[in-house]
Amino acid sequence: MADTGKRARVGWRGYIPAIVTPFDAELALDTRALGGYLEWLHAEGMHGLVLAGTTGEWTSLSPQERKALFDAAGAQMRGKLPLIAGCTWFTPNEVVEFARHAHAAGFDGILVTPPPYIRPREDEILGFYKAVSDASPLPICVYNWPPGTGIDMSVALLERLADLDGVVAIKQSTSNLARFVETFFALSEKVRVFGFSMDEHGLALLQARGGDGTMGAGAVLGRDHPDFYNLLWAGDVEGARACGRNDRRVLTDWYTPELVGRFGSGPAILKAAFAARGMPLGGVRPPLLDVSAEARERIGATLAALGKA
Template identity: 55%
Template sequence: MNRDSVDWRGYMPAITTPFDEHGELDLGALRSLLEWLAGEGMHGLVVAGTTGEWFSMTADEKATLFGAVGEVLRGDLPLIAGCNAFTAQEVVRNAMTAERSGFDGILVTPPPYVRPCEREVIAFYEDVDRETPLPICIYNWPPGTNIDLSRETLEHLSDLEHVVAIKNSTGSPAHFIDVMRALRDKVRIFGIPMTEEGMQLVLQDAADGTMGAGAVLGRTQPEFYNALWAGDTERGLAAARQDTRIMREWFRPDYTARYGSAQAIFKTALNLQGLPGGYPRRPILPLQESEVAMVRTTLEELGRL
C-alpha cells in the first residue's frame, strides 16, 4: 500500500462523541451529528480520535460507536477509526472491529504515557502493521504522547505495508513542512493549517488535507479545500480566516486548549449552535460559564449565532 491506495484528502474532521448527562453514549445524538456532518460536505471523518475521547471508552463502547457510524455512513465517505491503545494487540482488535463496521482505515499514535524510545515505536507499528486488516494513518501527537516523531522515524514507518498516511500534529511548522516534502510521494500528509501559509502548501505542494477541529464551523472548513481545488483563492481565504479565528482564540500553537479541554470546547461550540455536541465524559469536564461565554463570543463574531 501507499498514498495511492486510498482517496483520503481535504477536510476530514476528528469528530466529537456525544455522551448524555449521565456519561453514556448518546446514539441518537450521534446519528443526528453524522447526518449533519455529511450534509455539510465533509471529505471524510475521524471517529474516536483525541477529539472523540477514545481514552474514556471501553472496547465494547468503541464497537458500539463504530457500528453506529458504519450504519449511517459506510460507503458514503472515508471513515477513519481511532484505534489508539497501549498495546499493538489492542490496536489490532479495535481495527478488526472497525473493519467489520465498514471503516476504511485506522488512526494510531505511539502508545501514550509510556514514552517509548524510537526502536520501541518502530516495533509497535510493525506489530500493528503485521496484523491490521485496514490501511494505517500514523498520528504524531506530541501533547498526548510526549514524543514528536522525527522525520527519520516517520520515513521508516512510511515503508510499512499498510501505512498510507501521516497525521502530523506537531507544534513545529518547520518539522511539519520537512516531513511533508520528504514523504508526500509515499504517503498522504495531514495537518495543513487553514491559513495563508496552509493555502500555499495546497496550491504549490498539492498538500493533502486536515484532520481535526471537530467540524464546528460546518461547511466552512471543507470549503477551504473546495475553493482552492477550484482555483478560487479569495473564497479559500475567507474560509481560512474563520478557522484561523477559532484556532487562535481557543487553542495554543501546539494545539492544546487555552482553557478547559479541547473536547469540551468543541462540544460547547456545537451545542451553542443547536447541534448535537452532547456532554464530555469525565475526566473531561464541561466548560465553566466564563469559558462558555468566550466560545459564544467567538461564534457570535463569526456570525455563527
C-alpha cells in the first residue's frame, strides 16, 4: 500500500499498544514504575505506544497528571518510537491544550474519540474534530470506540472526518468484521486504518491488500504482539499465525466478543496480568475495581498456558 498524501505524514504501522498507567500503593501516578514499563515495551519491540488511552485510565487522571504522564514518557522515549497521546475530552479547546502539551513533550500524534457521555450528532462530531484539526500541532488518529462512547460512527462520517487536514489515521475498534472491512476499503488510500484482528481474517486481508496495523491493549504478551507483523512482513506467515493465536487466546479468555472485559475492566485485567508476569504496575482507581482472586487465577492460567507466567 503506497504511503502517499496524508498517509505519508506519519510512519505509524504494526502493533501500537495502548498501555496502562502505573499507580503506586496510594494510587498516585508512579513515574518510576512507568520508566521500567516503557523500557520493557521498547525492548520487546513495540512499533509505537499510546499513552492515556482507554487502557491508560484517562478518565481518572487529572489534567495535570495527564500532562505529567506525557512529560515523563516523552523525556524517556521521544525519538525511539512513535508516541501517540490520548487526548480525549469533552470540548475541543481542552483536547487541543493536551495536544499542545504532548507536542512539547515530544509526541508524534494524538488519539481522540468523540466526546463521551453527551452523544453528539454526526454534524456535531464533525465540528468537534474540525476544531481540533484546525488547532492541533500534532496529527490526529480518530478513535471509534462504541463500548466506551456510546457512539458507533458510520463509515460515511468517518469518510468526512478523513477529509479533515489534520486527520491521518482511524482506529476502528469494532468487533464487527464487516464494519472494519468496509472502513478499510473506504479509507485506506486516504488515511492509515488500524484495527486488524490478529487472526485468519486479519491475515487474509493483510496478505491480500496490505494494511497498517493494530492499536491493541497493554501488550501483555510482549514480543508476540509486534512479531505478528514483523514475521508477516518478513514472509513468515506461519510464525505470524502462531503469534496471532496467542493474542486471540488472551482476547477469548479475558474479553467478550464486544471487546469488554469478562471479569473486570480492561485496565484491571491487564494490571493483574502484568502482576502475574512479575511486573506490578499498581491497582486501578475508583470507580474501577481490581479483579477478584478467582479472576487473577484465570488470568494466570492463560499466561501459564502461553508460557508467559
